[in-house]
Amino acid sequence: MSGAVTDSRYGWGGMAQNALIVMAMTLLSGLLGLLRESVFAFRFGTGDAYAAYVAAFRIPDIIYLLVMGGALGSAFIPVFSAYLARKDDAGAWRLASTVLNIALVVAVVLAGLSFLLAPWLVRWLIAPGYSAPQQALTIRLTRILLVQPVLLGLGGLAMAVLNAFRRFLLTSLAPLVYNLSIIAGAFFLAPRMGIHGPVAGVLLGAGLYLPVLLPGLFLCRMRYTVSFEWREAGVREVGRLLLPRLLGQMVFQVNMIAITALASLAEQSSLAVTAINYAYRLLAQPLSILGLSLGTVAFPTLAALANEGRLEEFRHTLARMIRVVLFLSLPVAALVLALRLPLVRFLLERKAFTAESTAATAQVLLFFALGLPAACVTEIVLRSFYALHDTRTPVLVGVAIVAANVVLGFGLMQLLGFVGLALSFSLTNTVETGVLLLLLRRKIERLEGRDLLLSGLRSLGAAVLAAAVAALLLPWVERTIAGAGILRQFVRLGGLALLGTGLYLGLVALLRSPEIGEARALLRRGRRGC
Numbered sequence: 001m002s003g004a005v006t007d008s009r010y011g012w013g014g015m016a017q018n019a020l021i022v023m024a025m026t027l028l029s030g031l032l033g034l035l036r037e038s039v040f041a042f043r044f045g046t047g048d049a050y051a052a053y054v055a056a057f058r059i060p061d062i063i064y065l066l067v068m069g070g071a072l073g074s075a076f077i078p079v080f081s082a083y084l085a086r087k088d089d090a091g092a093w094r095l096a097s098t099v100l101n102i103a104l105v106v107a108v109v110l111a112g113l114s115f116l117l118a119p120w121l122v123r124w125l126i127a128p129g130y131s132a133p134q135q136a137l138t139i140r141l142t143r144i145l146l147v148q149p150v151l152l153g154l155g156g157l158a159m160a161v162l163n164a165f166r167r168f169l170l171t172s173l174a175p176l177v178y179n180l181s182i183i184a185g186a187f188f189l190a191p192r193m194g195i196h197g198p199v200a201g202v203l204l205g206a207g208l209y210l211p212v213l214l215p216g217l218f219l220c221r222m223r224y225t226v227s228f229e230w231r232e233a234g235v236r237e238v239g240r241l242l243l244p245r246l247l248g249q250m251v252f253q254v255n256m257i258a259i260t261a262l263a264s265l266a267e268q269s270s271l272a273v274t275a276i277n278y279a280y281r282l283l284a285q286p287l288s289i290l291g292l293s294l295g296t297v298a299f300p301t302l303a304a305l306a307n308e309g310r311l312e313e314f315r316h317t318l319a320r321m322i323r324v325v326l327f328l329s330l331p332v333a334a335l336v337l338a339l340r341l342p343l344v345r346f347l348l349e350r351k352a353f354t355a356e357s358t359a360a361t362a363q364v365l366l367f368f369a370l371g372l373p374a375a376c377v378t379e380i381v382l383r384s385f386y387a388l389h390d391t392r393t394p395v396l397v398g399v400a401i402v403a404a405n406v407v408l409g410f411g412l413m414q415l416l417g418f419v420g421l422a423l424s425f426s427l428t429n430t431v432e433t434g435v436l437l438l439l440l441r442r443k444i445e446r447l448e449g450r451d452l453l454l455s456g457l458r459s460l461g462a463a464v465l466a467a468a469v470a471a472l473l474l475p476w477v478e479r480t481i482a483g484a485g486i487l488r489q490f491v492r493l494g495g496l497a498l499l500g501t502g503l504y505l506g507l508v509a510l511l512r513s514p515e516i517g518e519a520r521a522l523l524r525r526g527r528r529g530c
Contacts, residue, residue, distance in 0.1 A: 025172030030285035045352030051270035056141035064149035075241035129264035155209035181205030251398035272418035279364035291376035302387035319448035327515035334467035371426025462507035
């Protein structure tokens with residue numbers, strides 16, 4: 001095919017190898033994430049303490065994501081890669097050191113200000129509907145957790161550097177250590193320390209983040225210098241790219257804060273906040289595996305192709321990634337929707353997590369699942385804009401979508417209760433994906449739109465049929481394999497999931513979907529490179 005990438009640095013085989021590594025490690029991290037949520041459900045259920053913990057993370061998350069997280073990485077990688085492409089290694093490492101130093105100072109300053117302002121931020125912005133004792137606990141936890149973005153941020157730029165070198169193994173291992181620390185804190189320390197147990201785990205995991213990444217930096221021969229030369233051309237370019245991406249990250253975090261604040265105003269505020277958080281965390285696992293991991297792998301390649309002006313290969317690579325993402329995410333979303341109740345019961349319902357908690361979380365999960373395919377595609381599309389050095393368009397679209405989500409979420413909350421917030425989130429994010437695709441198509445002239453549409457319709461039709469069969473068989477399976485034991489639940493859920501997956505693959509094979517070949521190529525080339 002004329003648009004196929006032939007350069008081994010940017011070809012499908014190289015991306016397949018990296019994608020397989022990242023997806024495998026992200027899958028393992030996702031399993032640990034599910035275990036983490038299961039331990040939280042076991043220890044805290046949907047009670048006030050966990051609701052305070054959820055709300056307390058909002059400000060630290062903003063600081064990390066804005067200063068040291070995805071925004072910094074997506075602005076840093078194209079500039080850093082350009083230095084490497086020019087064989088200017090000394091300039092590249094000077095750039096990395098300067099950006100790290102400046103970002104760390106900003107993170108410390110923001111954490112200090114947030115520590116002072118925490119009472120007002122929590123009471124008026126984060127959790128206005130909480131009772132006074134619950135707000136006091138949220139304020140205390142917020143202040144402790146403000147250490148997290150500083151510790152975790154030390155590894156943020158290290159991850160960006162390793163991603164630029166396409167060294168994805170260690171950057172995938174670091175989140176595993178972080179999750180294990182939180183799980184240990186929740187399981188072993190919570191009986192003595194209460195909700196402060198997992199908080200201690202968070203700080204331990206954040207402190208270990210950079211040490212896990214150091215071997216990769218040594219292999220890349222990183223040279224650190226104490227530099228604050230913000231006037232240097234590369235640093236200024238990172239700053240120019242960073243500002244709109246900071247706004248983009250702020251848009252997402254404002255969205256989450258708005259959802260938390262509105263949920264805190266519900267009649268059962270703790271149930272609302274925690275059910276939304278559990279459901280979002282459950283859906284975040286396939287989103288990380290299918291959206292974030294593939295987006296992380298694709299971004300350096302898309303950035304390199306864009307920098308070299310290879311637009312035809314850029315278009316083909318982008319379209320191919322979107323088709324594969326839809327092929328994988330649509331059946332996952334459909335099966336989660338069909339099996340949401342036994343899924344939540346199997347993963348979370350024990351001890352403090354009651355049947356009421358299960359029902360509420362499953363209902364929220366239904367509405368979140370509707371938006372999973374669009375969210376996965378958005379991760380690829382956003383990185384395509386960033387690779388083209390267009391950061392303004394995603395921000396403008398994102399601001400409009402957040403405003404729409406707040407208004408629509410408030411309205412749907414009056415009609416459906418707090419589950420309306422999840423429906424609003426999915427609807428507005430799906431609209432965002434469509435708008436971004438249209439704008440991207442205009443920017444790169446064409447996007448293999450016909451192939452994308454046919455691929456999406458094939459996958460959607462097969463996914464709906466497979467999930468419908470699983471849903472219809474669910475009552476019969478529950479009667480046949482009766483009992484509340486964890487093994488029986490696993491057999492019921494796993495059997496229906498395997499049946500749905502097999503039916504989906506059979507249907508797309510009958511429809512002669514070319515994405516089957518793409519997935520096989522991904523696995524085959526990935527195995528050869530491992």
